[in-house]
Amino acid sequence: MANQEVQDYLNNTVATLGVFYTKLHQHHWYVRGSHFYTLHEKFEELYDSVNEVFDEVAERLITIGGKPYSTLKEFIDHSAIQESPYTTEKSATEMVESIVSDLRILTDSLNKGIQLTGDAGDDVTQDLLIGYKTDVDKNIWMYQAFLGKSPVE
Template structure:
């Protein structure tokens, strides 16, 4: 059930979630435009939800004998999402697109983690990650719709 690959996969997911939390918080602070009030509130909801996911993932990792990353440097070093300083003062539409692209990276990481962990017959972790992926899938769809695009961003 608890292989080194599973632990590494979950740890990388913790790092990605941790860095994404920071990027969503940055977006919450710096978003500008006609939809500021709506997006400011929505982005706070997103980073709160991602924080809950990160906490659940880290706690599950501890339950199976792992040690979750917990420093900013570990998050930066092991995240699939990259820190981008240029996201501070960009217009609303590119800002939303950048957020969606990060959600898509997280979605792909969750899909890969589900597949890997399913092979090790850890149903508890798989169920947790499926619930997280459902949130991410719905968020991607909603953000693309908000931007006037279809579910694939077109």
């Protein structure tokens, strides 16, 4: 059903979502300021959502014969999103900008995956990716609105 290229793509997506999930926790724990309550809650909602997709993508990979990455080292080594240790204080705005940047990396990756799975005839995986891209695009819009920006800026 799926070829090795689709399996490799999904595995890299697992790694990317693993790193993103951890970064979102970091923002959730360290956010400060007048928007604390709103952002603390929103960051938690986003990492919960990422966790669901993280699991769905890994399970889809297993379903098509792959073996998902499952260690932090594998996640870091294969993620499109770079980890960012919290060594200096970041403003709430900087955190939201970081999230938007990571969401844009995800949407670019999802576009490639949608094309790849379409070419491979893997409609089920393609549908999964299209559904997730819809959520990512919506989150870009919402976090950009928080920053007072257009979703396409």
